[in-house]
Amino acid sequence: MTVRMDTADWAGLFHALGPASDTPRHLEALLGDDPKAFVDGYTHLWSTTIRRDSRVWPATAPTALLVSRFLDDASLWPDDPSMPDAMLAYLYKVGVAADLGDRAAEIRAQVAGRVSDLRDWTAVHLSADADGRARMWEDGTGLGGLVLDQAAVACFDVVPEILARVLPHLASGRTRRRTCAAVAVGAPARHPSASAQRPALVEQLASLSRAADSPYDVATVVIAIGQLGGDTRGWLGHPHPGVRGCAALAPGLAGDETAAQVLRELARSPGAFTESFGDMAPPLQFQSGPYQDLLAQGFFRPG
Template sequence: MTPSPPWPIAGKTWSTTLRREGKAWPATAPTALLVAELLDDPLLGPDDPSLPDAMLVYLYVVGVAADLGEGAAEVRARVEDRARELRAWTDSHLSADADGRARMWQDGTGLGELVLDQAALACFDLVPALLRRVLPHLASERARRRTCAAAAVGSLARHPSASAQRPVLLDRLTSMARAAESSYDLATILIAIGHLGGDTRPWLTDPHAGVRGCAALAPGLTGDDTAERVRLGPAGSPRAFIESFGDMAPPLQFQSRPYGSLVG
C-alpha cells in the first residue's frame, strides 16, 4: 500500500518557512517550535492520523537545515559581531515594499546572507528541545509514525549535544530496522542510522534493491567495496531505485536534501 506522503498536508508550512533548497528562513525556528509543541496535542487533527507523521517529517527537514555541526561556533561569532547591523537590516526589511525587500538581499553588505546564517543558528539552538519532543514517537503504536520519528531522530541527533545519546539511539534504531514491516520503513530507518554514524552493512545484501541502496548510502561505508558496488546501482539509475519500491514513494528523506538530488 502506498504510504500517504505528508507533504500535501504540510505543504503550506513547508513552502513558507523553508527555503527551496531546504535551508532555514527566519521563520523556520519559531515554526518548528510550534510544530513540536502541537505534536502531541490530541485536539489537533483527530480525524487525520497522518498529520503527526507530517509534523515529524517537517522536524526532520528542520534538523537537516540546522546541521551546522562544529561550524556553529564560527557562525555564532559572525552573527554576534554584527548583531546591531542585523537588527537594523531586519527592521528595514520588514518596513520595505516587495521590490525594496528583494533589493536588500543583494545590497552588497552581506547582511542578507548573515540573516540566513542567523536563521540556521536559531534552528541549531532549538534542536535539543525538538529531539526531546520527537523521541517518544519512536514507541508509537503506528508503524508509519515510528518510521517518521526515526527519520527525524536521524537528523536531530546529529547535534553535538546528543553525542552521548547516540549509542543508545543507534541501538534503538537498529532494533526498529530489524523489526520493520515494510521495505519502505526499513529503508527510511537505515538512512537515519547512517546519518548517526551507525553500521548498515548487514543490509547491503538485502533482497530489496532499494533497501540495499539506502544501506549503502551510510557515510560510514565510504570506501567499503560492497557498499560501493551497491551504490553504483541507485547512483547510475535513479529511476530503477525509485521503481524498486513499486507503488510506494521512495523513503521520505529523498523528498528533500541531502538526498533529493539523487532521485530528482
C-alpha cells in the same frame, strides 16, 4: 490542547513572503475545524516558513518549536492520523538545516560581530514592499545571507527541545509514525548535545528496522541509522534493492567496496532505485539535501 502562539516576537521576524505576524494565525488554523484555513495553514507551514533549498528563515525556529509541541497532544487530528507524521517530516527538514556541527560556533562569532547591522537590515526588510525586499538580497552587503545564517543557528539552538519531543514517537503504536519519527531524529540527533544518547538511539533504530514490515519503512530507518554513524553493513545484502541502496549511502561506508558494488549494480538500471518502491515515493529523506540532490543528479550513476 492549548498551545500559546505568542511565544515569539513574530512581527519582528520574517519568512518567505515578508513579516511573520501571520504565522501564528496559520499555525492555529492547523488545530481548527475550518477546512480552508487548515489548507492555507498547511501551505504556509511548508511553503512559507522553510526554504526549499533546506535553509531557513528567521521565523523557522519558533515555528518548529510550536510544531514540536503539537506532537505532545495525542488528541489532535483524530480524523487524520497522518498529520503528526507530516509534522515529524517538517521537523526533519528543520533538523537538516540546523545540522551545523562545528560551523555553529563560527557562524555565531560572525553574527556577534554584526548584531547591530543585522538588526538594522532586518528592520528595513520588514518595512519594505515585496520589490524592495527582493532588491535587498542583492544589495552587495552580504547581510541578508548572514541573517539566514543567524536563523540557522537559532534552529540549531532549539534542536535539543525538538529532539526530546520527537523521541517518544519512536515507540508509537503506528508503524508509519515510528518510521516518520526515525526520519525526524536522523538529523537532530547529530546535534552535539545528543552525542551521549546516540549509540542507544542507533540500537533503537536497528530494532525498528527489524520490526518493519515494508521495504519502504526499512530503507527509511536504515538511512537514519547511517546518518547517526551506525553500521549499515548488515543491510547491504537485503533482498530489496532500495534497502541495499540506502544502506550503501551511509557516510560511514564511504570507501567500502561492498557498498560501492551495491551502488554500481543499481547504476546499471537508472530507475532501479525509485522503481523499487513501487507506488511509494523514495524515503522521506530524499525530499531534502543531500539525498534530494542525488535524485536530481540521476542518483546511482555508473562510475
